[in-house]
Amino acid sequence: MTSLHSFRLSRRAFLRGAGVAMGLPYLEAMMPSNVMAAPMPSAPARMGTFYFGTGMNMRQFTPDDEGPAFKASRILKPLEPLRGHFTVLSNTYLAEGGGHDGAYPFATAVAKGEKQRISPDQVAAQAIGADTRFGSLQLSVDRGTNYGSQALATISWNDQGVPLAAENDPKLLFDRLFRPDTDEQKSREKGEFRRRNSILDLVLDDARQLQSQLGATDRQQLDQYFTSVRELETQLQRRIDWADRPKPEPQPTRPKDYTTARPGPEGNGDYLYDEYAKLMYDLIALAFQTDSTRVVSYVVRKELSGGVYPEFNVSKGYHALTHHGNDPQNLEELARVDAIYMTHWAYFLKRLQSIQEGDGTLLDRTVLGLSSGMGFEHSKDNLPTIVSGGGGLGIAHQGHLRLAEATPLSSVWQTMLDRVGAPVAGEFQDSKGLIQPLLS
Known part of the structure; x- marks a missing residue:
């Protein structure tokens, strides 16, 4: 094959045109010319931590049985097609969690109001992020940090214990990944997305x-990548094209305490959540695929505020639903919302699985951990925790794994760090050590 025997390509190669430098996915042409003389390099390891604020309906999240053949609970059913690529972990625990401040200790095990320590994503960024444009990306449904409030917008803390601001606008994220950021370009292109040529058009000759x-x-592989970028550009451009058209006046049909701003720039409701969730997950996939970053954190649902959207068709906000009082409708609606979030998580995993990389997929080379700062009824026990991907990094998925009572969530982070090549020497937070059944 040409890509194996005559044409060599650097792993750091870019497509260039009109000031644009567009990263490339992992290709066979990046392998050594003489595979007999040199070891075939592996695609890089990636890591992601994801926060789902205010817990979940654990009565319909936790499976009744254990092992790879466990019967999926209602909330986990969207993940059925991905068996073998994720593990549900029961009995994870956050000593300083529970209540409404769980986002603070989520990644650090340090309570709100105390001096924070470095979060696991930043530990990973120091170990595996040096060769990428962005050492890490912080994403959220809200921009900034919201530091000091219960609705913390970030789960990333640097080695000085300072919160790292998150971004929530897909258009700005796309530009960070693919648009030039020189002063000249920023001045010419600021606020002018509709006048910009497609990134793909700018690099067409080089491509x-x-x-x-x-x-x-x-x-x-390159065609698949270009198609993904083009689809994202089309979706974002459509939003810009409609931005100046007046929207119809909404008819009030729901209680005031239900109405929440949908995700979008500055929380102005530019997106239906289904579209927004998929855009954000697609952008993470592209960031990993182009090796723009190897480390991502994402506040998928903030604590206390928000969490449901009009199209979810439920009677009240997520936090209100968690105070269910054993009311069947509240419990039903809570499970329905959680299942919607798991549908989007399944979309993300399938997206990563669809991208071939080396002798596996992008999902194989990425380990992802999702959980919350509370479990059910604001408890700090039995958090909704799932580890996904990483089969090519030595993660041995167990389906449903029931851990020892009160296993610190930090043990999950320590295990993930170990698998991506960022092992922690000595003690790590309040971890009791690596989760051995997850190690192949």
Whole structure:
């Protein structure tokens, strides 16, 4: 094949055109020319931590049985097609969690109001992020940090214990990944998305030249990548095209305490949540695929505020639902909302699984941990915790794994760090050590 025998490509290669430098996915042409003389390099390891504020309906989250063949609970059913690529962990515990301040100790085990320590994503960034444009990306449904409030917008803390601001706007994230950021370009392009040419159009000549030198497998990989970028550009452009058109006046149909701003720039409700969630997960996939970053944190649902959207068709906000009082409707609606979030999580995992990389997939080379600062009824016990991906990094998925009572959530982070090549020497937070059943 051409890509294996005659044409070599640097792992740090870019497509260039009109001031744009567009990263490339992992290709066979990036492998050594003589695979017999040199070891075939592995695709890089990636790590993601995801926060789902205010817990979940654990009565319909936790499976009744254990092992790889466990029967999926209602909330976990969207993940059925991905068996073998995730593990549900019961009995994870956050000593300083529970209540409404769980986002603070989530990644550090340090309570709100105390001096924070470095979060696991930043430990990973120091170990595996040096060779990427962004050492890490902090994402959220809200911009900034909201430090001091219960609705913390970030779960990332640097080694000085300072919270790292998160971004919530898909358009700005896309520009950070693909648009030039020189002063000249920023001045010319600020606020002018509709006037910009497609990133793909700007690098078209370079792309055509590259494709002519690649083998069939790499051409297919590059086509898939370009298609993903084009689809994202189209969705974001559509939002811009409609931005100046007046919207119809909404008819009040729901109680005031239900109405919440949908995610979007500055929380102005630019997106239905289904569209927003998929855009954000697609952007994370592209950031990993292009090796723009290897570390991501994402506040998928903030503590206390928000969490449900009009299209969810439930009677009240997420936090109000968690104070269910054993009311069947509250419990039903809570489970329905949680299942919607798991549907989007399944979308994300399938997206990563669809991207071939080396002798596996992007999901194989990425380990992802999701959980919350509370479990059910604001408890700090039995958090809704799932580890996904990482099969190529030595994660041995167990389906449903029931851990010892009160296993610190930090043990999950320590295990993930170990698998991505950022092992922690000595003690790590309040961890009791690596979760051995997850290690292959």
